[in-house]
Amino acid sequence: MSENFENMHSTIQNDPSVDPAIGFLPEVHDEETYSEDLIPQREMGKAYYQLGKVYYDKSDLNKAETYFKAALERADKPRDIFTIFKILGFLIRVSSEKLEDAQASLYIQEAENLAEEMTSVLGSLSAEYFYNVGIVKNYGGKFEEAKQNFLLAYKKSKEENEPEVLAKCLLALAINCYNQREFENALEYLGQLGQLLKIIKKAYLNGAMYLFAAKVYTELDMYENALRNFSLANETLHQKKCWNLFGYVLLGKGIVHKRIGDFGRALDYFQLAKESSDSLSFKRLNELVSNEIQDVNDSSVDLYLDKTNRKVKERSLGTIDFKHRFVLLEILFLLAKNPGQFFDKEHLAKSIWKDEYNPLIHDKLIYTSVSRLRKLIEPKNTKGEKRKYIIRGKDGYTFNPLVKIRFHLENNVTTGKTIGNVEISSPV
DSSP states (O other), X not given: OHHHHHHHHHHHHTOTTSOTTTXXXXXXXXXXXXXXXXXXXXXXXXXXXXXXXXXXXXXXXXXXXXXXXXXXXXXXTTTTHHHHHHHXXXXXHHHHHXXXXXXXXXXXXXXXXXXXXXXXXXSSOOHHHHHHHHHHHHHTTOHHHHHHHHHHHHHHHHHTTOHHHHHHHHHHHHHHHHHTTOHHHHHHHHHXXXXXXXXXXXXXXXXXXXXXXXXHHHHTTOHHHHHHHHHHHHHHHHHTXXXXXXXXXXXXHHHHHHHHXXXXXXXXXXXXXXXXXXXXXXXXXXXXXXXXXXXXXXXXXXEEEETTTTEEEETXXXXXXXXXXXXXXXXXHHHHTSTTOOBOHHHXXXXXXXXXXXXXXXXXHHHHHHHHHHHHHOOBOTTSOBOOSEEEETTEEEEOTTSOEEEOOSSSSOOOOOGGGOOTTSXX
Protein backbone atom coordinates (compact mmCIF):
# COMPACT_ATOMS: atom_id res chain seq x y z
CA MET A 1 0.00 0.00 0.00
CA SER A 2 2.91 2.32 0.74
CA GLU A 3 4.21 1.64 -2.79
CA ASN A 4 0.79 2.58 -4.21
CA PHE A 5 0.90 5.84 -2.36
CA GLU A 6 4.42 6.58 -3.64
CA ASN A 7 3.30 5.91 -7.22
CA MET A 8 0.33 8.21 -6.75
CA HIS A 9 2.61 10.85 -5.26
CA SER A 10 5.02 10.58 -8.19
CA THR A 11 2.16 10.97 -10.65
CA ILE A 12 0.93 14.07 -8.89
CA GLN A 13 4.40 15.61 -8.84
CA ASN A 14 4.63 15.23 -12.62
CA ASP A 15 1.28 16.96 -13.11
CA PRO A 16 1.94 20.61 -14.21
CA SER A 17 -1.21 21.78 -12.37
CA VAL A 18 0.26 20.76 -9.02
CA ASP A 19 2.28 23.02 -6.73
CA PRO A 20 5.73 21.28 -6.90
CA ALA A 21 6.66 22.50 -3.41
CA ILE A 22 3.67 20.64 -1.95
CA GLY A 23 3.17 17.64 -4.17
CA PHE A 24 -0.62 17.50 -3.78
CA LEU A 25 -3.40 18.87 -5.90
CA PRO A 26 -4.47 22.19 -4.34
CA GLU A 27 -8.00 21.81 -5.65
CA VAL A 28 -8.87 18.53 -3.92
CA HIS A 29 -12.28 18.94 -2.30
CA ASP A 30 -13.26 15.36 -1.53
CA GLU A 31 -11.50 12.87 0.71
CA GLU A 32 -12.75 10.06 -1.53
CA THR A 33 -10.32 11.19 -4.26
CA TYR A 34 -7.66 9.06 -2.53
CA SER A 35 -9.34 6.08 -0.93
CA GLU A 36 -8.16 5.34 2.59
CA ASP A 37 -8.72 1.66 1.86
CA LEU A 38 -5.68 1.81 -0.42
CA ILE A 39 -3.42 4.08 1.64
CA PRO A 40 -2.14 3.54 5.22
CA GLN A 41 -3.49 5.90 7.86
CA ARG A 42 -0.11 7.49 8.54
CA GLU A 43 0.53 8.17 4.84
CA MET A 44 -2.97 9.59 4.49
CA GLY A 45 -2.23 11.82 7.47
CA LYS A 46 0.82 13.19 5.67
CA ALA A 47 -1.33 13.98 2.64
CA TYR A 48 -3.91 15.79 4.75
CA TYR A 49 -1.17 17.77 6.48
CA GLN A 50 0.23 18.96 3.15
CA LEU A 51 -3.25 19.88 1.94
CA GLY A 52 -3.82 21.81 5.16
CA LYS A 53 -0.68 23.84 4.41
CA VAL A 54 -1.88 24.54 0.88
CA TYR A 55 -5.22 25.91 2.03
CA TYR A 56 -3.55 27.81 4.89
CA ASP A 57 -1.36 29.62 2.35
CA LYS A 58 -4.35 30.23 0.10
CA SER A 59 -6.27 31.93 2.95
CA ASP A 60 -8.96 29.23 3.13
CA LEU A 61 -8.67 28.75 6.88
CA ASN A 62 -11.79 26.58 7.15
CA LYS A 63 -10.50 23.95 4.72
CA ALA A 64 -7.03 24.21 6.23
CA GLU A 65 -8.50 23.50 9.65
CA THR A 66 -10.45 20.50 8.31
CA TYR A 67 -7.35 18.92 6.78
CA PHE A 68 -5.14 19.65 9.79
CA LYS A 69 -7.70 17.96 12.06
CA ALA A 70 -7.77 14.96 9.72
CA ALA A 71 -3.96 14.85 9.77
CA LEU A 72 -3.93 15.03 13.57
CA GLU A 73 -6.32 12.05 13.83
CA ARG A 74 -4.05 9.93 11.63
CA ALA A 75 -0.65 10.92 13.09
CA ASP A 76 1.32 8.19 14.80
CA LYS A 77 2.69 9.00 18.26
CA PRO A 78 5.57 9.00 19.12
CA ARG A 79 6.95 8.64 15.56
CA ASP A 80 5.23 11.82 14.36
CA ILE A 81 5.64 13.84 17.53
CA PHE A 82 7.23 16.87 15.82
CA THR A 83 4.65 16.78 13.04
CA ILE A 84 1.91 16.72 15.66
CA PHE A 85 3.50 19.83 17.17
CA LYS A 86 3.37 21.56 13.80
CA ILE A 87 -0.25 20.56 13.22
CA LEU A 88 -1.25 21.88 16.64
CA GLY A 89 0.67 25.07 15.88
CA PHE A 90 -1.30 25.61 12.68
CA LEU A 91 -4.59 24.85 14.45
CA ILE A 92 -3.76 27.34 17.23
CA ARG A 93 -2.98 30.01 14.63
CA VAL A 94 -6.22 29.34 12.76
CA SER A 95 -8.23 29.47 16.00
CA SER A 96 -6.44 32.67 17.02
CA GLU A 97 -7.26 34.34 13.70
CA LYS A 98 -10.90 33.21 14.01
CA LEU A 99 -10.97 34.51 17.64
CA GLU A 100 -12.09 31.10 18.90
CA ASP A 101 -10.68 31.33 22.42
CA ALA A 102 -12.00 28.04 23.82
CA GLN A 103 -10.81 25.95 20.88
CA ALA A 104 -7.39 27.62 20.85
CA SER A 105 -7.01 26.97 24.58
CA LEU A 106 -7.68 23.26 24.06
CA TYR A 107 -5.00 23.05 21.36
CA ILE A 108 -2.54 24.99 23.54
CA GLN A 109 -3.16 22.62 26.45
CA GLU A 110 -2.58 19.67 24.10
CA ALA A 111 0.70 21.23 22.92
CA GLU A 112 1.81 21.78 26.52
CA ASN A 113 1.04 18.15 27.37
CA LEU A 114 2.95 17.02 24.31
CA ALA A 115 5.98 19.10 25.33
CA GLU A 116 6.07 17.31 28.69
CA GLU A 117 5.66 13.95 27.00
CA MET A 118 8.53 14.63 24.61
CA THR A 119 11.08 14.72 27.42
CA SER A 120 10.52 11.05 28.26
CA VAL A 121 9.83 9.84 24.70
CA LEU A 122 12.81 11.34 22.87
CA GLY A 123 16.21 9.71 23.16
CA SER A 124 18.05 13.02 22.89
CA LEU A 125 16.97 16.65 23.16
CA SER A 126 17.59 18.14 19.74
CA ALA A 127 17.36 21.67 18.38
CA GLU A 128 13.84 20.95 17.17
CA TYR A 129 12.85 19.87 20.69
CA PHE A 130 14.01 23.12 22.28
CA TYR A 131 12.43 25.14 19.47
CA ASN A 132 9.04 23.52 20.08
CA VAL A 133 9.31 23.96 23.84
CA GLY A 134 10.01 27.65 23.18
CA ILE A 135 6.88 27.86 21.05
CA VAL A 136 4.84 26.32 23.90
CA LYS A 137 6.32 28.78 26.43
CA ASN A 138 5.38 31.56 24.04
CA TYR A 139 1.76 30.35 24.03
CA GLY A 140 1.65 30.94 27.78
CA GLY A 141 3.17 34.40 27.55
CA LYS A 142 6.39 33.22 29.21
CA PHE A 143 8.53 35.20 26.79
CA GLU A 144 11.79 35.05 28.73
CA GLU A 145 11.57 31.25 29.15
CA ALA A 146 10.65 30.98 25.48
CA LYS A 147 13.69 33.05 24.56
CA GLN A 148 16.04 30.78 26.53
CA ASN A 149 14.69 27.73 24.70
CA PHE A 150 14.99 29.47 21.32
CA LEU A 151 18.60 30.34 22.14
CA LEU A 152 19.32 26.70 23.02
CA ALA A 153 17.67 25.62 19.76
CA TYR A 154 19.70 28.26 17.91
CA LYS A 155 22.95 26.86 19.34
CA LYS A 156 22.05 23.21 18.75
CA SER A 157 20.78 23.80 15.21
CA LYS A 158 24.25 25.09 14.32
CA GLU A 159 25.89 22.05 15.94
CA GLU A 160 23.46 19.67 14.21
CA ASN A 161 23.67 21.48 10.86
CA GLU A 162 19.90 22.12 10.72
CA PRO A 163 19.61 25.35 8.71
CA GLU A 164 15.80 25.30 8.51
CA VAL A 165 15.45 24.98 12.29
CA LEU A 166 18.07 27.72 12.66
CA ALA A 167 16.05 29.98 10.36
CA LYS A 168 12.86 29.39 12.34
CA CYS A 169 14.75 30.06 15.59
CA LEU A 170 16.00 33.40 14.28
CA LEU A 171 12.50 34.48 13.25
CA ALA A 172 11.08 33.26 16.57
CA LEU A 173 13.76 35.21 18.48
CA ALA A 174 12.95 38.34 16.46
CA ILE A 175 9.24 37.97 17.23
CA ASN A 176 10.07 37.33 20.89
CA CYS A 177 12.07 40.58 21.02
CA TYR A 178 9.22 42.40 19.26
CA ASN A 179 6.76 41.15 21.89
CA GLN A 180 9.09 42.43 24.62
CA ARG A 181 9.59 45.72 22.71
CA GLU A 182 13.33 45.07 22.21
CA PHE A 183 13.22 46.40 18.67
CA GLU A 184 16.94 46.81 18.03
CA ASN A 185 17.58 43.20 19.08
CA ALA A 186 14.73 42.09 16.83
CA LEU A 187 16.40 43.78 13.85
CA GLU A 188 19.70 42.05 14.65
CA TYR A 189 18.07 38.60 14.54
CA LEU A 190 16.20 39.51 11.34
CA GLY A 191 19.50 40.59 9.79
CA GLN A 192 21.02 37.18 10.57
CA LEU A 193 17.94 35.49 9.15
CA GLY A 194 18.22 37.50 5.96
CA GLN A 195 21.77 36.27 5.43
CA LEU A 196 20.76 32.66 6.06
CA LEU A 197 17.78 32.84 3.68
CA LYS A 198 20.16 33.81 0.87
CA ILE A 199 21.52 30.27 1.20
CA ILE A 200 18.36 28.24 1.92
CA LYS A 201 15.27 29.05 -0.12
CA LYS A 202 12.25 29.34 2.18
CA ALA A 203 9.77 31.75 0.63
CA TYR A 204 7.27 31.82 3.50
CA LEU A 205 10.04 32.53 6.04
CA ASN A 206 11.28 35.28 3.73
CA GLY A 207 7.83 36.82 3.59
CA ALA A 208 7.33 36.56 7.36
CA MET A 209 10.79 38.07 7.90
CA TYR A 210 9.99 41.12 5.76
CA LEU A 211 6.60 41.51 7.44
CA PHE A 212 8.08 41.52 10.94
CA ALA A 213 10.94 43.79 9.89
CA ALA A 214 8.31 46.24 8.64
CA LYS A 215 6.47 46.07 11.96
CA VAL A 216 9.69 46.70 13.87
CA TYR A 217 10.60 49.67 11.67
CA THR A 218 7.10 51.06 12.20
CA GLU A 219 7.62 51.01 15.96
CA LEU A 220 10.98 52.74 15.50
CA ASP A 221 9.31 55.46 13.36
CA MET A 222 11.50 54.45 10.40
CA TYR A 223 8.60 54.68 7.98
CA GLU A 224 10.44 54.42 4.64
CA ASN A 225 12.11 51.20 5.78
CA ALA A 226 8.76 49.92 7.02
CA LEU A 227 6.98 50.56 3.71
CA ARG A 228 9.84 49.01 1.73
CA ASN A 229 9.71 45.84 3.85
CA PHE A 230 5.93 45.60 3.61
CA SER A 231 6.28 45.74 -0.19
CA LEU A 232 9.02 43.08 -0.11
CA ALA A 233 6.79 40.86 2.05
CA ASN A 234 3.95 41.26 -0.41
CA GLU A 235 6.16 40.54 -3.43
CA THR A 236 7.78 37.49 -1.83
CA LEU A 237 4.52 35.94 -0.65
CA HIS A 238 2.82 36.49 -3.99
CA GLN A 239 5.68 34.71 -5.77
CA LYS A 240 4.85 31.72 -3.57
CA LYS A 241 1.13 32.21 -4.33
CA CYS A 242 0.60 32.72 -0.61
CA TRP A 243 -2.30 35.05 0.20
CA ASN A 244 -2.94 34.61 3.92
CA LEU A 245 -0.82 37.62 4.93
CA PHE A 246 -1.98 39.98 2.19
CA GLY A 247 -4.52 41.70 4.44
CA TYR A 248 -1.90 42.16 7.17
CA VAL A 249 0.49 43.78 4.70
CA LEU A 250 -2.24 46.25 3.68
CA LEU A 251 -3.08 46.89 7.34
CA GLY A 252 0.59 47.55 8.11
CA LYS A 253 0.95 50.00 5.24
CA GLY A 254 -2.19 51.80 6.40
CA ILE A 255 -0.81 52.12 9.93
CA VAL A 256 2.43 53.60 8.58
CA HIS A 257 0.56 56.21 6.54
CA LYS A 258 -1.63 57.03 9.53
CA ARG A 259 1.45 57.65 11.64
CA ILE A 260 2.93 59.79 8.91
CA GLY A 261 -0.28 61.81 8.97
CA ASP A 262 -1.54 60.83 5.51
CA PHE A 263 -4.96 59.80 6.81
CA GLY A 264 -6.63 59.61 3.38
CA ARG A 265 -4.13 57.10 2.07
CA ALA A 266 -4.25 55.19 5.34
CA LEU A 267 -8.00 54.78 4.97
CA ASP A 268 -7.54 53.50 1.41
CA TYR A 269 -5.23 50.75 2.67
CA PHE A 270 -7.54 49.89 5.57
CA GLN A 271 -10.50 49.60 3.22
CA LEU A 272 -8.51 47.39 0.82
CA ALA A 273 -7.49 45.15 3.74
CA LYS A 274 -11.12 44.85 4.80
CA GLU A 275 -12.35 44.03 1.30
CA SER A 276 -9.58 41.55 0.50
CA SER A 277 -10.14 39.16 3.41
CA ASP A 278 -12.90 36.79 4.47
CA SER A 279 -14.37 38.49 7.53
CA LEU A 280 -15.67 35.18 8.92
CA SER A 281 -12.29 33.44 8.86
CA PHE A 282 -10.03 36.46 9.40
CA LYS A 283 -11.94 37.85 12.35
CA ARG A 284 -8.87 39.19 14.11
CA LEU A 285 -7.70 41.04 11.01
CA ASN A 286 -11.19 42.39 10.46
CA GLU A 287 -11.32 43.63 14.07
CA LEU A 288 -7.93 45.33 13.74
CA VAL A 289 -8.90 47.02 10.47
CA SER A 290 -12.29 48.12 11.83
CA ASN A 291 -10.59 49.69 14.86
CA GLU A 292 -8.21 51.61 12.63
CA ILE A 293 -10.97 52.85 10.33
CA GLN A 294 -13.07 53.95 13.30
CA ASP A 295 -10.02 55.64 14.76
CA VAL A 296 -9.61 58.06 11.86
CA ASN A 297 -12.70 57.92 9.67
CA ASP A 298 -15.32 60.07 11.36
CA SER A 299 -16.26 63.23 9.49
CA SER A 300 -17.96 64.63 12.57
CA VAL A 301 -14.67 64.69 14.51
CA ASP A 302 -13.27 68.23 14.72
CA LEU A 303 -9.83 67.31 16.02
CA TYR A 304 -7.91 64.04 15.84
CA LEU A 305 -5.02 64.15 18.32
CA ASP A 306 -2.01 61.88 17.88
CA LYS A 307 0.50 62.53 20.66
CA THR A 308 2.66 59.52 19.77
CA ASN A 309 3.53 60.95 16.37
CA ARG A 310 3.06 64.61 17.40
CA LYS A 311 0.39 65.31 14.80
CA VAL A 312 -3.06 66.87 14.91
CA LYS A 313 -5.68 66.52 12.19
CA GLU A 314 -8.22 69.36 12.07
CA ARG A 315 -11.39 68.74 10.06
CA SER A 316 -10.89 71.77 7.79
CA LEU A 317 -7.15 72.39 8.00
CA GLY A 318 -5.93 68.82 7.59
CA THR A 319 -2.81 67.52 9.33
CA ILE A 320 -0.78 69.89 11.50
CA ASP A 321 2.75 68.82 12.47
CA PHE A 322 3.71 69.53 16.10
CA LYS A 323 7.12 67.88 15.80
CA HIS A 324 9.03 70.93 17.09
CA ARG A 325 6.17 72.48 19.06
CA PHE A 326 6.50 70.52 22.29
CA VAL A 327 5.05 73.16 24.62
CA LEU A 328 2.06 73.87 22.37
CA LEU A 329 1.25 70.16 22.10
CA GLU A 330 1.43 69.74 25.88
CA ILE A 331 -0.95 72.67 26.39
CA LEU A 332 -3.36 71.27 23.79
CA PHE A 333 -3.43 67.82 25.35
CA LEU A 334 -3.84 69.17 28.89
CA LEU A 335 -6.87 71.22 27.84
CA ALA A 336 -8.33 68.65 25.42
CA LYS A 337 -8.17 65.87 28.02
CA ASN A 338 -10.21 68.05 30.39
CA PRO A 339 -12.83 69.88 28.28
CA GLY A 340 -14.85 72.43 30.25
CA GLN A 341 -12.30 72.59 33.09
CA PHE A 342 -10.54 75.95 33.44
CA PHE A 343 -6.80 76.06 34.03
CA ASP A 344 -5.43 79.24 35.55
CA LYS A 345 -1.91 80.59 35.04
CA GLU A 346 -0.59 79.00 38.21
CA HIS A 347 -1.81 75.55 37.15
CA LEU A 348 -0.43 75.99 33.62
CA ALA A 349 2.97 77.07 34.93
CA LYS A 350 3.22 73.95 37.11
CA SER A 351 1.78 71.51 34.56
CA ILE A 352 3.53 72.70 31.41
CA TRP A 353 6.76 74.38 32.54
CA LYS A 354 7.14 72.57 35.88
CA ASP A 355 7.70 75.95 37.58
CA GLU A 356 6.14 77.89 40.40
CA TYR A 357 3.99 80.63 38.87
CA ASN A 358 5.82 83.95 38.44
CA PRO A 359 3.73 86.65 36.73
CA LEU A 360 6.83 88.41 35.39
CA ILE A 361 7.88 85.25 33.60
CA HIS A 362 4.70 83.31 32.89
CA ASP A 363 1.99 85.87 32.04
CA LYS A 364 3.40 86.76 28.63
CA LEU A 365 4.70 83.20 28.05
CA ILE A 366 1.28 81.67 28.61
CA TYR A 367 -0.57 84.29 26.56
CA THR A 368 1.86 83.97 23.63
CA SER A 369 1.85 80.15 23.67
CA VAL A 370 -1.95 79.85 23.76
CA SER A 371 -2.26 82.48 21.03
CA ARG A 372 0.16 80.55 18.77
CA LEU A 373 -1.71 77.32 19.49
CA ARG A 374 -5.07 78.85 18.54
CA LYS A 375 -3.65 80.20 15.28
CA LEU A 376 -2.50 76.70 14.40
CA ILE A 377 -5.67 74.74 15.12
CA GLU A 378 -8.62 77.14 14.87
CA PRO A 379 -9.79 77.68 11.27
CA LYS A 380 -11.90 80.61 10.15
CA ASN A 381 -15.43 80.01 8.85
CA THR A 382 -17.01 81.59 5.77
CA LYS A 383 -17.74 84.77 7.74
CA GLY A 384 -14.12 85.09 8.82
CA GLU A 385 -14.92 84.01 12.37
CA LYS A 386 -12.72 81.44 14.07
CA ARG A 387 -14.06 78.18 15.40
CA LYS A 388 -13.38 78.39 19.11
CA TYR A 389 -11.57 75.34 20.44
CA ILE A 390 -9.77 77.08 23.30
CA ILE A 391 -11.84 79.47 25.41
CA ARG A 392 -10.41 82.17 27.65
CA GLY A 393 -12.29 83.16 30.80
CA LYS A 394 -11.64 84.92 34.06
CA ASP A 395 -10.52 81.61 35.59
CA GLY A 396 -8.01 80.84 32.84
CA TYR A 397 -8.27 78.69 29.71
CA THR A 398 -10.46 75.70 28.89
CA PHE A 399 -11.18 73.45 25.93
CA ASN A 400 -14.62 73.92 24.39
CA PRO A 401 -16.70 70.92 25.62
CA LEU A 402 -18.90 71.10 22.49
CA VAL A 403 -15.97 70.27 20.21
CA LYS A 404 -15.81 66.63 19.11
CA ILE A 405 -12.30 65.22 19.55
CA ARG A 406 -10.69 61.82 19.18
CA PHE A 407 -7.38 60.63 20.55
CA HIS A 408 -5.10 58.33 18.61
CA LEU A 409 -4.92 54.76 19.95
CA GLU A 410 -2.50 55.24 22.82
CA ASN A 411 -0.86 51.82 22.55
CA ASN A 412 1.83 51.79 19.85
CA VAL A 413 1.17 48.13 19.07
CA THR A 414 -2.19 48.03 17.31
CA THR A 415 -5.12 46.79 19.37
CA GLY A 416 -6.71 43.42 18.74
CA LYS A 417 -6.00 40.46 20.95
CA THR A 418 -4.08 37.37 19.94
CA ILE A 419 -4.83 34.02 21.50
CA GLY A 420 -1.76 32.18 22.70
CA ASN A 421 0.48 35.12 21.75
CA VAL A 422 0.66 34.00 18.13
CA GLU A 423 -0.10 35.62 14.83
CA ILE A 424 -0.88 33.85 11.60
CA SER A 425 2.56 34.77 10.22
CA SER A 426 4.60 33.45 13.17
CA PRO A 427 6.66 30.29 12.54
CA VAL A 428 5.25 26.84 13.40
